[in-house]
Amino acid sequence: MPRELTQNRIQKIWIPSKDDKPSMPRISHGGPHLANPPTVIVMVGLPARGKTYISKKLTRYLNWIGIPTKVFNVGEYRREAVKHYSSYDFFKSDNEDAVKIRQQCALAALRDVKTYLTEEEGQVAVFDATNTTRERRDMILEFGAVNDFKIFFIESLCDDPNVIATNILEVKVSCPDYQDCNKTDAMEDFKKRIECYRMNYQPLDPDQYDRNLSFIKVIDVGRRFLVNRIRDHIQSRIVYYLMNIHVQPRSIYLCRHGESLHNQQGRLGGDSGLSTRGRKFAGALAKFVEEQNLKDLKVWTSQLRRSIQTAEALNVPYEQWKALNEIDGGVCEEMTYEEVRERFPEEFALRDQDKYYYRYPSGESYQDLVQRVEPVIMELERHENVLVICHQAVMRCLLAYFLDKSADEMPYLKCPLHTVLKLTPVAYGCKVESISLNVEAVNTHRDKPEDVKRGPSTLIRRNSVTPLTSPESNKKPRMEGLEDTIFREVTPTQLTLCSPSHTTLALSTQNLKKCSTECHEPPQLCL
Amino acid sequence: MSTEQKELTQTPLLKIWVPGMGSSLGQRRGSSRPQFTNCPTMIVMVGLPARGKTYISKKLTRYLNWIGVPTQVFNLGQYRREVVQTYKNYEFFRPDNEEAMKIRRSCATNALKDIANYFTKEQGQVAVFDATNTTRERRGVIISFAKERGYKVFFIESVCDDLEIIEENIMQVKLSSPDYENYDKEEALVDFLKRIDCYKLSYVPLDEEKDRHLSFIKIFNVGSRYLVNHVQDHIQSRIVYYLMNIHVTPRSIYLSRHGESELNLLGRIGGDSGLSSQGLKYAKALAEFIRGQSIKDLKVWSSHMKRTIQTAEALGVPYEQWKALNEIDAGVCEEMMYEEIQATHPEEFALRDQDKYRYRYPKGESYEDLVHRLEPVIMELERQENVLVICHQAVMRCLLAYFLDKSADDLPYLKCPLHTVLKLTPLAYGCKVESFYLNIQAVNTHRDRPPNVNIARKTEEALQTVPEHQ
Numbered sequence: 001m002p003r004e005l006t007q008n009r010i011q012k013i014w015i016p017s018k019d020d021k022p023s024m025p026r027i028s029h030g031g032p033h034l035a036n037p038p039t040v041i042v043m044v045g046l047p048a049r050g051k052t053y054i055s056k057k058l059t060r061y062l063n064w065i066g067i068p069t070k071v072f073n074v075g076e077y078r079r080e081a082v083k084h085y086s087s088y089d090f091f092k093s094d095n096e097d098a099v100k101i102r103q104q105c106a107l108a109a110l111r112d113v114k115t116y117l118t119e120e121e122g123q124v125a126v127f128d129a130t131n132t133t134r135e136r137r138d139m140i141l142e143f144g145a146v147n148d149f150k151i152f153f154i155e156s157l158c159d160d161p162n163v164i165a166t167n168i169l170e171v172k173v174s175c176p177d178y179q180d181c182n183k184t185d186a187m188e189d190f191k192k193r194i195e196c197y198r199m200n201y202q203p204l205d206p207d208q209y210d211r212n213l214s215f216i217k218v219i220d221v222g223r224r225f226l227v228n229r230i231r232d233h234i235q236s237r238i239v240y241y242l243m244n245i246h247v248q249p250r251s252i253y254l255c256r257h258g259e260s261l262h263n264q265q266g267r268l269g270g271d272s273g274l275s276t277r278g279r280k281f282a283g284a285l286a287k288f289v290e291e292q293n294l295k296d297l298k299v300w301t302s303q304l305r306r307s308i309q310t311a312e313a314l315n316v317p318y319e320q321w322k323a324l325n326e327i328d329g330g331v332c333e334e335m336t337y338e339e340v341r342e343r344f345p346e347e348f349a350l351r352d353q354d355k356y357y358y359r360y361p362s363g364e365s366y367q368d369l370v371q372r373v374e375p376v377i378m379e380l381e382r383h384e385n386v387l388v389i390c391h392q393a394v395m396r397c398l399l400a401y402f403l404d405k406s407a408d409e410m411p412y413l414k415c416p417l418h419t420v421l422k423l424t425p426v427a428y429g430c431k432v433e434s435i436s437l438n439v440e441a442v443n444t445h446r447d448k449p450e451d452v453k454r455g456p457s458t459l460i461r462r463n464s465v466t467p468l469t470s471p472e473s474n475k476k477p478r479m480e481g482l483e484d485t486i487f488r489e490v491t492p493t494q495l496t497l498c499s500p501s502h503t504t505l506a507l508s509t510q511n512l513k514k515c516s517t518e519c520h521e522p523p524q525l526c527l
Numbered sequence: 528m529s530t531e532q533k534e535l536t537q538t539p540l541l542k543i544w545v546p547g548m549g550s551s552l553g554q555r556r557g558s559s560r561p562q563f564t565n566c567p568t569m570i571v572m573v574g575l576p577a578r579g580k581t582y583i584s585k586k587l588t589r590y591l592n593w594i595g596v597p598t599q600v601f602n603l604g605q606y607r608r609e610v611v612q613t614y615k616n617y618e619f620f621r622p623d624n625e626e627a628m629k630i631r632r633s634c635a636t637n638a639l640k641d642i643a644n645y646f647t648k649e650q651g652q653v654a655v656f657d658a659t660n661t662t663r664e665r666r667g668v669i670i671s672f673a674k675e676r677g678y679k680v681f682f683i684e685s686v687c688d689d690l691e692i693i694e695e696n697i698m699q700v701k702l703s704s705p706d707y708e709n710y711d712k713e714e715a716l717v718d719f720l721k722r723i724d725c726y727k728l729s730y731v732p733l734d735e736e737k738d739r740h741l742s743f744i745k746i747f748n749v750g751s752r753y754l755v756n757h758v759q760d761h762i763q764s765r766i767v768y769y770l771m772n773i774h775v776t777p778r779s780i781y782l783s784r785h786g787e788s789e790l791n792l793l794g795r796i797g798g799d800s801g802l803s804s805q806g807l808k809y810a811k812a813l814a815e816f817i818r819g820q821s822i823k824d825l826k827v828w829s830s831h832m833k834r835t836i837q838t839a840e841a842l843g844v845p846y847e848q849w850k851a852l853n854e855i856d857a858g859v860c861e862e863m864m865y866e867e868i869q870a871t872h873p874e875e876f877a878l879r880d881q882d883k884y885r886y887r888y889p890k891g892e893s894y895e896d897l898v899h900r901l902e903p904v905i906m907e908l909e910r911q912e913n914v915l916v917i918c919h920q921a922v923m924r925c926l927l928a929y930f931l932d933k934s935a936d937d938l939p940y941l942k943c944p945l946h947t948v949l950k951l952t953p954l955a956y957g958c959k960v961e962s963f964y965l966n967i968q969a970v971n972t973h974r975d976r977p978p979n980v981n982i983a984r985k986t987e988e989a990l991q992t993v994p995e996h997q
Contacts, residue, residue: 005801005833005840014836206752224735227753230771233910240768243758273535305535308544312535320543322896368850382761
C-alpha cells in the first residue's frame with residue numbers, strides 16, 4: 001500500500017504522513033543529482049589571468065542556485081604564513097625556503113577543502129591557485145582520488161598584454177602584498193612574479209597527458225573554449241555559465257514598476273494598472289534613462305500590466321518576460337495583508353516564520369521564484385546595459401544574486417517603489433548606487449516581525465533552489481608546522497625595494513601587520 | 528515627456544498587454560517572444576561522411592523548433608538524389624570527376640537559394656546546411672553568401688577517428704539509404720568507405736588560428752571534447768549548451784501520467800486531488816510493469832502534485848520531484864468542468880479551441896508557456912539515461928511533442944490517455960515509441976477539437992467533444 005500523503009505546512013510539499021520530518025528516505029536527495037559526490041574545481045593559470053575573478057563569480061552563482069560552494073585561495077594562506085611580502089624573489093623557483101612554504105600552504109588549503117566537503121556539508125570547493133605544474137596537479141588528483149572527490153579544472157589562458165596590464169592595475173597593485181609600493185613599482189614586481197611561474201608552466205594537455213581529465217580551457221577572456229570530458233550535470237552547468245559571462249564594462253539597472261492601484265490599496269499580486277503617481281514615475285524613469293546616455297540599452301519587463309505601462313513611457317523597444325512576473329500569491333492574490341491575516345491566520349503566521357520557503361496555497365515561494373528567474377540571470381550575464389522593470393519579490397531575487405545574499409536575507413532586502421538600483425561590476429564585486437526618482441509612493445516593505453519563532457526545519461531538496469551567501473574565506477587558515485619559518489622572509493634589503501619612503505624596520509613590520517588584518521575586504525585579494 | 532500614456536489592453540488569446548485599443552501585436556514596442564537572435568542564422572555542418580552530421584542536424588532542428596525557433600534542415604544529399612536519380616557507386620564522389628563536381632556545385636547553389644527563400648519568404652530563423660563542407664573553398668562560398676544577405680553563420684564540425692563508431696554509423700543509417708537500395712550489406716560498406724576516402728584528400732578541418740574570426744564548435748569523438756570559438760549571441764550559446772548535453776548511449780525514456788485522480792472522475796481540470804481507487808490500482812500495476820522491464824539505474828521523476836507523488840510512492844524506489852513538471856495552470860478555470868467553463872467563460876472556451884497551443888487561461892498558462900517551463904527538464908532528460916517521468920496530460924503532450932517532433936498545432940491534441948506508459952527509444956535519426964496500456968480502467972480525459980470554434984457557437988456545439996465523466 002502506498003503511504004498516505006500530507007502536505008507540509010510551509011512549503012506545501014506532499015510527503016508521506018508518518019514522516020513529517022526533514023529527511024525522507026524515498027524522496028531522493030538529489031534533484032537533477034547536482035553534485036554527488038563533492039567536486040573540487042581547480043583553477044589553473046599564470047597570475048593575473050582572472051582565476052580569482054572566475055572563482056568568486058562562479059562561487060556566487062553556484063551558491064545562488066543552492067549549491068554550497070566555497071573558495072580556497074592559496075594566496076591568502078601564503079599571506080597568513082608569510083606576514084610580509086617583500087618582492088617577487090619569494091616566487092623564484094630556486095628559493096627553497098619559499099617553495100617549502102608554498103607547498104605547505106597548498107596542503108593546508110587542501111586540508112580545509114576536505115573539511116569543508118566532508119564535515120561542513122559543502123558540495124563544491126574552488127581551489128584558487130596557479131596550479132601551473134603537472135606535479136602540483138597530480139598531487140591534487142591524488143587528493144581527489146583518495147577522498148572520492150570529483151576534480152574539474154578551469155584553466156585561464158591569455159597572452160594579450162593589455163588585458164594582463166589592466167588586471168594587474170585593477171586588482172593587484174591595491175592588494176596587501178603591495179601596500180607600501182607605488183603603482184609602477186608594484187606593476188614591475190608583479191610582472192617579474194609572473195615570469196617566475198612562466199618558466200615552469202605546463203598547460204593542460206588535452207591530446208596526451210591530460211586527455212582523461214575533465215576540464216575547460218578559457219582562452220582570451222572567453223573568445224575560445226576547449227571543453228574536455230564533462231562528466232556530470234554540475235560540470236555542464238559550470239561550462240554553460242563560464243561561456244556566458246563576459247568582462248565588458250556595463251551597468252544593470254533594476255527597478256520596480258511605478259506605484260500601482262493595488263499598491264495604493266495595500267493589495268498583493270493581481271494585475272492592476274499604474275496610479276497617477278506611478279505614471280509620474282514612469283515619466284521620471286524615461287528622463288533618467290535618457291540622462292544616463294547609454295549605449296544600446298535593453299529594456300526588459302514582466303508580462304504584468306504595471307511593468308509594461310512603466311516601460312511604455314520610455315518610448316523604446318522592450319522585451320516582456322513571463323519569468324519576471326511577480327510571485328504568485330495563490331489563494332491570497334489581490335487580498336490586503338489584513339484580509340490575509342483574517343481569512344488565513346495560520347498561513348499568515350507561517351509566512352513570517354520562514355518567508356523564503358513559504359509557498360502560498362496554490363501559489364509560489366521565493367524558492368520557486370529563484371528557480372524561475374535563473375534563465376533571466378543567465379541572459380543578464382550575456383548582455384551589456386540592461387534595465388529590468390520588475391516587481392518586489394523578483395527584484396529581491398535578482399539583487400540577492402548580484403550582491404551575494406543568502407536565502408535568509410533575500411525576502412527582506414529593501415526594494416522600494418520609485419527607486420532605481422544601478423549595479424556596476426567592479427574588481428571582484430558589484431558597486432550599487434541607489435537612485436530615488438523623487439516621486440512619492442507607498443511603502444510596500446514588511447520587515448520580519450520581532451516575536452517570530454522559527455518553525456520546524458524545512459525540507460531541503462536539491463532540485464529546489466536555496467541561495468546561500470558565499471562563505472567567508474578562511475580568515476585564519478590553519479598553518480600547522482609553519483611557525484618557525486614565518487618571519488624568515490623579512491630582511492632590510494628586500495624591504496627597501498618596495499618602500500623607499502619607509503625608514504624604521506620595526507615600525508614598518510608593525511604597521512604592515514595591522515594593515516593585513518584590516519584588509520580582509522573583498523576586492524583586495526591576490527595570489 | 529508626456530504624462531498621457533496610451534491605455535493598455537490585453538490580447539484575448541495570449542493575454543499579452545499591448546498599447547492601444549487594437550489587438551494587433553504587429554506594431555508595438557514590446558515583444559513577448561524571447562529574443563534569441565536578431566537576424567537569421569545559418570548553421571553549417573562540417574565533417575567527413577558518417578560523422579553524425581545528419582544526426583546532429585535533425586536533432587538540433589527538432590530542439591530549436593520545439594523551443595519556438597523556426598528551423599529547417601537543408602540536406603545536400605537529398606538535392607543530389609533529386610538530380611542524379613540513381614546512385615551507381617563511389618566514383619561519383621571522386622575529386623577528378625568533373626561532371627559530378629558540376630552537379631554537386633549546382634546542388635549547393637540551389638540549396639543556398641532555398642535557404643534564402645526560407646528566411647525571406649517563410650519566416651525561418653535558423654537554417655541547417657547539412658553537407659560535408661570539408662573544403663575552405665566551399666565554406667568561403669557559404670560565408671560570402673551569408674555576408675551579402677546579413678545572415679549569421681555558425682559552424683558545427685564533427686571530427687571522429689574511431690573506426691568502430693564510424694562503422695556503426697554506416698550500419699545504422701547508410702546501408703538503408705536510397706543510394707544502396709540495390710546493394711548487399713558488405714558491398715555497401717566497402718563502397719561507402721571508398722566514398723569517405725574521396726573526401727579525405729581535400730578535407731581541411733576548421734582551424735583554431737586560421738579560422739579564429741569564425742563562430743564554430745568542433746565536436747571530437749561523439750562529445751568527449753569540444754572546441755568552441757567566438758559564440759556571438761544567445762541562440763549560438765543555447766546550441767552549444769544543447770550539443771554538449773546530448774549523448775548517444777542507448778537508453779529508454781518512459782512517460783506516464785499519474786493514476787486516475789478524484790477530479791479526473793468528476794471531469795474537473797487541474798487542482799491537486801489524490802488518486803481514485805482505480806488510480807491506486809494503476810500505481811501498483813506501474814510498479815509491477817517497471818519491475819518487469821528490468822531497467823538498469825532507472826531514475827524516477829514526478830511533479831509536486833499529490834497525484835503524481837502518490838503514483839511514484841507505489842514504486843518503492845527513490846524519486847525526484849520537479850515543480851516544472853506540474854500540470855498546466857488553468858488560472859480562473861482551475862477545478863472547473865468543461866461544462867462550467869462554457870457556462871461562465873464561453874468566449875475563453877471558444878478562443879481555446881481556436882488556438883489551443885497559444886491560448887493562455889486567464890491568470891494561468893498556455894501550452895507555449897508550458898514548453899518554456901519544461902525546457903530544463905528536456906535538457907536534463909538528454910543528459911540522463913533511463914528515466915521514468917510521471918506527469919500530467921498537457922505536460923506529457925509537450926514532452927512527447929519534443930521526442931516525436933510534433934508541431935505546435937498537433938501538440939495540444941496528442942493522445943496521452945491515463946494508465947498507459949509510453950516507452951521511447953532513440954533509433955537511427957528518430958525515436959521508437961511503444962505504448963503499454965496496463966489494463967486498469969480509467970476515464971477518458973481527451974477532448975478533441977470540436978468542428979465549430981466560433982465564439983458565437985451554441986453550447987451543444989462547444990461541448991460536443993467533452994469526454995464522459997461522473
